[in-house]
Amino acid sequence: MDFRSISRDPHAFQQPVTPEDIEAIGRRAFGSAAQVTSAVELGGGMYNTTFRIAVDSLEEPVILRIAPTSVQQFSSERELMRNEYATVPYLSPIAGLVPRVLFADWSQEVAGRDWMVQSHLTGVPAPERLGAYPRDLWLGFFAQLGEITARVHAVRGGHFGPVAGPGHGTWSAAVIASLRAIADDLGRVGLDAADVRKVADLAGEHHAVLDEITEARLLTGDLWTVNTMLYPEAPTPVITGVLDLDRTLFGDPAADWTIRMACAKQDERTAFWDTYGPRDTSPAALWRSLVYEARHLGAIRLERHRLRKDEGVRDTYSALADVLAQLT
Numbered sequence: 001m002d003f004r005s006i007s008r009d010p011h012a013f014q015q016p017v018t019p020e021d022i023e024a025i026g027r028r029a030f031g032s033a034a035q036v037t038s039a040v041e042l043g044g045g046m047y048n049t050t051f052r053i054a055v056d057s058l059e060e061p062v063i064l065r066i067a068p069t070s071v072q073q074f075s076s077e078r079e080l081m082r083n084e085y086a087t088v089p090y091l092s093p094i095a096g097l098v099p100r101v102l103f104a105d106w107s108q109e110v111a112g113r114d115w116m117v118q119s120h121l122t123g124v125p126a127p128e129r130l131g132a133y134p135r136d137l138w139l140g141f142f143a144q145l146g147e148i149t150a151r152v153h154a155v156r157g158g159h160f161g162p163v164a165g166p167g168h169g170t171w172s173a174a175v176i177a178s179l180r181a182i183a184d185d186l187g188r189v190g191l192d193a194a195d196v197r198k199v200a201d202l203a204g205e206h207h208a209v210l211d212e213i214t215e216a217r218l219l220t221g222d223l224w225t226v227n228t229m230l231y232p233e234a235p236t237p238v239i240t241g242v243l244d245l246d247r248t249l250f251g252d253p254a255a256d257w258t259i260r261m262a263c264a265k266q267d268e269r270t271a272f273w274d275t276y277g278p279r280d281t282s283p284a285a286l287w288r289s290l291v292y293e294a295r296h297l298g299a300i301r302l303e304r305h306r307l308r309k310d311e312g313v314r315d316t317y318s319a320l321a322d323v324l325a326q327l328t
Contacts, residue, residue, distance in 0.1 A: 002038040013306050014049050017066055021111040022053065025064060028110065029103035029117050030055050039064070044125060044226070045244070046307065048081065052120065060120055062102060067114040074302055076181035077247075079164065081114050082106060084246035086164035090218050093151040097242045121241035123229035130225065133237055138268040141237035145228070146276035148242065149258050155218035157250030163218070171216070171251055172207035175291060176200050182298040189305055191313065195320045199294040202327050209284050210252075210291070219256040221247025254285060255292040287327070294323045 003019040019039070026036035038054045042063075049066040067073075067081040081104075091098050099118035106114050130141060159167030160174035168174040179200035186193035203210060222244060229241035253259065262272040263279075273279070297320045304312035 001036050002040075004039070005041045006043055013068065013072065014046070015069070015072075017049060017111050017113075022051065022064070024110045025105075025115060025117075026053065026055055028105060030057055033057075044127075046303070047077075047246075048244075063099065063118045063120050065116050065118065066111060069113055070108075074181075074185040076178065076185050076299070076302070079114070080246040081116055083162050083164040083248060084244075085116065087218075087245055087248040090155050090157070090163065090248075091152070091245065093155060094148055094242060097148065097239065098245065099241070099243070121229050121243070122231070123240035124232045126225045126228040126230050126237075126239075129230040129232060130237055135268060137236050139271040141225075141230075141239065142262075142269045142271040143275045144237075144239045145223075145225075145258070146262070146272035146274065148239065149220065149223065149256070149272075150276045152220050152223075153217050153253040153256070157216040157218060160216050160251050161249055163248045163250060167250075170207070170211050171213040172203060172210035174249070174251055175210055175255075175295065176203050176207075179203060179295055179298065182295070182302060185302055186298065186305075189302075191301065191305060192317075193298075195317065195324060196294065196298040198324060199291060199298075199320075199327065203291050206287070209287055212284055213252040213288075216250035217253050219249050219251055219253060220245055220258050221249060221256070223256075223258045224261045252288065252292075254280065254289060255295070257296065260293065260296055290323050290327050294320055294327070297323065 001019055001023065003022065005016050008014060008016070022039045023036055026034050035056045036053050037056055039051045042050045042052055047068065051064045052061050053064050054061045065081065073079070085101060085104050088101055099121050101116060101118055103117040108114065130138065157163070159169070160171045161168045161177065168177060179196055183193035183196040183200065186196065223242060227243045228239050229243065231238040231240045262269055297316050301313055301316040304316070
């Protein structure tokens with residue numbers, strides 16, 4: 001087998017697997033006689049370990065994603081791969097854009113980790129291709145992203161919170177639980193979480209504002225340019241695929257990471273709103289958006305700690321202080 005893995009620091013979050021693990025996965029997913037002929041680890045992702053593998057019995061390569069070990073996972077990010085698997089039936093409105101799940105194994109009998117095999121999407125990662133287009137053509141890319149996001153947000157759920165659970169009966173309960181889980185994770189790694197806990201307390205005091213959201217809609221959780229694929233030869237940007245929908249949840253669409261990113265700058269991304277639709281700018285919606293921003297900043301703090309970006313961790317404290325000043 002042609003095995004190529006990325007060399008990383010022994011203490012890096014993403015931990016390697018062995019060629020023997022890959023071979024065992026191939027046999028489990030595709031039969032005892034299957035042989036993996038090549039396994040090439042892909043960069044770009046920061047959470048799962050991802051390989052493009054070729055199997056002798058398959059005409060096309062497939063993607064193997066291997067989750068972190070259970071002990072590595074924060075409680076606020078618990079079993080993200082299982083959450084993505086549970087989301088698949090809800091993604092039918094964009095089924096042509098997401099990879100098909102070919103096999104999933106939660107037994108942890110191979111490599112001691114969850115793993116999933118998916119179809120290989122056509123196209124190239126948007127970060128590698130979008131910059132080759134003139135910026136005026138980026139408008140079309142963001143308009144497509146708005147249309148895709150609108151289709152996802154139109155899907156209704158039966159509870160609030162992560163798709164795979166735990167589910168909550170109200171949106172405020174889901175938001176508060178998420179904030180407290182993030183704060184607990186920050187405390188466990190030795191970071192000050194008083195600001196996140198203060199936001200959770202404010203969310204509890206003003207839960208009625210959050211509970212104006214009575215219909216749970218599907219949120220992508222992490223969709224933006226880095227998680228899209230583009231057709232390599234098109235004269236204008238054409239989205240061919242959407243990846244890594246493992247942070248999905250049911251709740252207020254305004255709480256989605258995609259909405260945060262679409263609001264971040266007044267540049268080509270404003271075309272997102274042409275297809276997505278207008279934003280709610282009522283006082284209640286603006287207050288909720290501050291709570292959502294605090295939640296995003298708490299999650300960003302955890303991620304930057306995981307990636308050992310100390311300056312980035314420090315930056316989240318001043319940013320969240322600004323949010324708290326507006327909330328109070």
